[in-house]
Amino acid sequence: MVANQEGLDTHSAVSYHWRVWELTGLMRPPGIGHLAYRVYSVVLNSVVTVLFPLSLLARLLFTTNMAAMCENLSITITDIVANLKFVNVYLVRSQLHEIRVLLRRMDGRTRSVGHPAELSALxxxxxxAQGTFRTFARIFVFGTILSCVRVVIRPDRELIFPAWFGLDWQHSTRNYVLINLYQLFGLIVQAVQNCASDSYPPAYLCLLTGHMRALELRVRRIGYRMEEDGSSGGDLDYDAWREEVYEELVECIRDLMRVHRLREIIQRILSVACMAQFVCSAAVQCTVAMHFLYMADDHDLTAMIISIVFFTSITLEVFVICFFGDRMRTQSEALCDAFYACNWVEQLPKFKRALLFTLARTQRPSLIFAGNYIALSLETFEQIMRFTYSTFTLLLRAR
Structure with missing residues (x-):
């Protein structure tokens, strides 16, 4: 049991994400100088994070064909929003470090309690959280391979992504190879960035849910230890036990304040990212669906498969965020119920007063809001899908 307690590190839930952020120039890893890492970060993000979407946007401005415009628009919107989410990670990096410190403190508290159910829940x-990252990684790997296969099997020359570089790549093998190599490099870097950007919101929601669950189990045990131990004794033992239970409640209230602090920080780091994801998803779902219809008319099977994978990935990104937000809300309600379930009847008056104040604080379930307005819940996912379907129906009639 001691080894299991010492091995608890809930921040490892985002260890993959931190590794990606280190590789992509956002978080300087230990052992690397400030100047060297800054140069590496500026060069990498200038070549990929800035230039890559600009080449897509430039191509979009020269597109006149409707089917090509739908394809290019969906890719451009997704890439630009993904880069904005990546930039948002850079802007909230101080909060990410704050979460890391707070999680260490909360892990230490869980280790000191040492209850197997709490450790198991975390x-x-x-x-x-780690499984979610791996799932997104598999999707991005599949999409990357599919994009490359499409270029290889096409009878005519085609870039991995429709982009403009100001070079004649259709009649120059050298330019064609160099541009495709650049796009492949940019695609890999962008896929890695997007994998972390899309999976870190559910990862942090998992961390919040886990610590809420651990605290719920801790609160439910308050006041029952004496009965479980079968202890008996005089009034002195009973009064000492009630004082001990009160101190236990005070510690749990401090734990609750840490949970609320963790929720506040996560709200700040996810608000902009989730709002951008919602807006992007609604727009891209419509354009991808329109592109699929045009490719169905042209009988382009590979493009149709890519459209299906792209549409599924965009929808999955929104569903995952809303699903884990809904899980966190349900867990916050269970945490509130736990304070009612503790053995408060036999306790001191000061215990009951502290419990009443705590209950007043926990009456409203905790929610994370996109843009400080739209709740992350399954109801929100349903509304987004309805809005997307309505917009797509309108575009279909206009077609």
Whole structure:
């Protein structure tokens, strides 16, 4: 049990994400000088994060064909929003470091309590968060391979992504190879960035849910230890036990304040990213669906498959955020119920007063809001899908 307690590190839920942020120039890893890492970060992000979407946008301005415009627009919107989310990570990096410090403190508290159910609940959320990253990684790998296969099997020359570079790549093999190599490099870097940007919101929601669950289990045990131990004794033992239970409640209230602090920080780091994701998804779903219809008319099977994968990925990104936001809300309600479930009847008056104040604080379930307005819940996902379907129907009639 001691080894298991010492091994608890809930921040490992985002270890993949931190590794990606280190590789892509956002978080300087230990052992690398400031100047060298800054040069590396500026060069990499200038070549990929800035130039890559600009080449897509330039091509979009020269597009006149409707089917090509739908394809280019969906890719351009997705790439620009993905880069904005990547920039948002850079802007909130101080909050990410603050979460890291706070999680260490909360892990230390869980280790000091040492209850197996709490440790198991936290490890389960860490596994879910890491599994979510791996799922997104598989999707991005599949999409990357599919894009490359499409270029290889096409009878005529075609770039991985429709982009403009001001070079004649259709009649120059050298330019064609160099541009495709650049796009392949940019695609890999962007895919890695997007994988981390899309999966870190559910990862942090998992961390918040896990610590809420651990605290719920801790609160439910308040006041029952004496009965479980079968202890008996005089009034002195009983009064000492009630004082001990009160101190236990005070510690749990401090834990609750840390959970609320964690929720506040996560709200700040996810607000802009989730709002951008919602807006992007609604727009891209419509354009991808329109592009699919045009490719169906042209019988372009590879483009149709890419459209289906792209549409599924965009929808999955929104669903995952809303699903984990809904899980967190449900867990916050269970945490509130836990304070009612503790053995408060036999306790001191000061215990009951502290409990009443705490209950007043926990009456409203905790929610994370996109743009400080739209709740991350399954109801929101349903509304987004309805809005997308309505917009697509309108565009279909206009077609």
């Amino acid at each position: 490890r389960r959320e860490v596994d879910i």
